[in-house]
Amino acid sequence: MSDNPYHDDRGNKDRSITKDGGSKSDPVRKSGATKSAADAAFLIGETMTGGYGKGPDILHECTIAVNPGEIAVIVGPNGAGKSTAMKAVFGMLNIHTGRVVLDGEDITALSPQDRVVKGMGFVPQTSNIFTSMTVEENLEMGAFIRRDDFRDTMAQIYDLFPILKEKRYQAAGELSGGQRQQVAVGRALMTQPKVLMLDEPTAGVSPIVMDELFDRIIEVARTGIPILMVEQNARQALEIADKGYVLVQGRNAHTGTGKELLADDDVRRSFLGG
Numbered sequence: 001m002s003d004n005p006y007h008d009d010r011g012n013k014d015r016s017i018t019k020d021g022g023s024k025s026d027p028v029r030k031s032g033a034t035k036s037a038a039d040a041a042f043l044i045g046e047t048m049t050g051g052y053g054k055g056p057d058i059l060h061e062c063t064i065a066v067n068p069g070e071i072a073v074i075v076g077p078n079g080a081g082k083s084t085a086m087k088a089v090f091g092m093l094n095i096h097t098g099r100v101v102l103d104g105e106d107i108t109a110l111s112p113q114d115r116v117v118k119g120m121g122f123v124p125q126t127s128n129i130f131t132s133m134t135v136e137e138n139l140e141m142g143a144f145i146r147r148d149d150f151r152d153t154m155a156q157i158y159d160l161f162p163i164l165k166e167k168r169y170q171a172a173g174e175l176s177g178g179q180r181q182q183v184a185v186g187r188a189l190m191t192q193p194k195v196l197m198l199d200e201p202t203a204g205v206s207p208i209v210m211d212e213l214f215d216r217i218i219e220v221a222r223t224g225i226p227i228l229m230v231e232q233n234a235r236q237a238l239e240i241a242d243k244g245y246v247l248v249q250g251r252n253a254h255t256g257t258g259k260e261l262l263a264d265d266d267v268r269r270s271f272l273g274g
């Protein structure tokens, strides 16, 4: 990682990636797990294989990781296992190979709740807010593991998302799609996580709202919280990504910097519409 992880040239800030297992001049890796990346990564789900209950494996030696100062983006076709990979990292399904490491600690055996205590913030793809509660109550719910005074954190979240302050006493279910996503991200930030995981934070919003959400996400990353996110807006997401993963059928198909993936002919043809 570079000394100053918060460059101003995100958009693609490849220069911030100097120690993620491949030098920035590496070509896009065509396959699988990257052991070297694993060793250094702040958060990594490494060579994860597993599925739901007694069902078939959905993930096959899948590796996703993020480092401080980075936005790492996971893209890939519908049903590729992107959400499953996020849930595996969060401890919502059993993996029978691989491990999850956060800040040097193997947390593979921990429950999702315990992972939150360890510093994971997770915004799932669906049902990520309490619609009948007010915006402020949603944020308070986010602080459930805290025993200290969280008013400062709430003020910071209102600074980041001013519209939420305006609508703090309104039921979250009455908000627009983009505003609800802000509530969901704000709720996850209430625990003061060490890392933030977002599953399709821009799902169902207009391009303008998507850009705004990406700007806010970049802002969060600049406060020092590494961000691992799934995005269906692949091209736009890779443009702000320090690191990108293309998943196909539960496997790592391509891994590289956002810039590398955007420039890769294979990736462009297959996943970015040429």
Ligand SMILES: Nc1ncnc2c1ncn2[C@@H]1O[C@H](COP(=O)(O)OP(=O)(O)O)[C@@H](O)[C@H]1O
Pocket (backbone or CB within 6 Å): 052, 055, 058, 076, 077, 078, 079, 080, 081, 082, 083, 084, 085
């Ligand atoms: N709760 C679940 N139980 C069983 N299978 C599931 C569940 N959620 C997703 N799947 C299956 O896992 C595969 C990957 O789904 P998912 O991770 O949601 O893909 P993506 O997020 O990339 O669109 C799909 O075949 C899907 O049907």
Ligand SMILES: [Mg+2]
Pocket (backbone or CB within 6 Å): 082, 083, 084, 125
């Ligand atoms: Mg999904």
